[in-house]
Amino acid sequence: MATSPDSYPYVTRLDIRYPALEVIDQIVDAVQDRWFNQTLCKVNDSVVRLGVMQGEYHWHKHDDLDEFFYVVEGEFLIDLEDRTIALEPRQGFVVPKGVVHRTRAPEKTVILMVEGAGIVPTGD
Numbered sequence: 207m208a209t210s211p212d213s214y215p216y217v218t219r220l221d222i223r224y225p226a227l228e229v230i231d232q233i234v235d236a237v238q239d240r241w242f243n244q245t246l247c248k249v250n251d252s253v254v255r256l257g258v259m260q261g262e263y264h265w266h267k268h269d270d271l272d273e274f275f276y277v278v279e280g281e282f283l284i285d286l287e288d289r290t291i292a293l294e295p296r297q298g299f300v301v302p303k304g305v306v307h308r309t310r311a312p313e314k315t316v317i318l319m320v321e322g323a324g325i326v327p328t329g330d
Contacts, residue, residue, distance in 0.1 A: 216263070218243045220326075222253070234258055234316055248323060255319040262310040271322035273301045280315025284308075 217239040224230045224247045233244065237258040246254045265285075275282060276298035284291040284299060285308045291299050301307050 216241045216243070220245050222246075222248050243319075249320075251323055252320055253323045253325075255321070257317040257319060258314070259309075259311045259317070260314045263308050265306055265308045267306045268301075268303055268321075268325055270303055271325050272303050273325065274320040275299050275301070275309070276318045276320075278316040278318060280311060280313050280317075282315050282317055283310040283312070285310065 222245050223233075226247070230246050233246070233256055239258070240260050241263065242256075242258045244256050246256050248254075275284065275293065277293045277295050279295050282293045284293070284301065286301075287306055293299055
């Protein structure tokens with residue numbers, strides 16, 4: 207059964223929370239939302255985002271930029287049109303630009319994403 211944004215809104219913060227030379231700490235414990243995405247920092251022309259989530263995201267794609275996911279804790283599923291990629295802690299995966307996908311987390315999961323600063327996480 208698909209979960210719509212109306213069931214529980216996605217919290218997506220695109221502001222860069224930490225400048226260079228500052229320690230990034232104590233983010234995950236403060237998250238109360240079921241689908242939370244915070245841009246942590248900028249590295250050259252890319253950003254590193256933290257995701258804390260449980261549930262499923264909608265199908266979408268990014269026309270111009272690749273997207274990298276790295277699991278810190280929990281289980282993270284990436285549905286592609288022809289298969290599902292299951293990631294466990296310390297595993298990562300790149301979704302190339304133009305590939306339709308959706309992400310799911312059956313339990314509370316913490317991930318890092320590295321993507322071009324121009325990507326809007328909801329899809330193009």
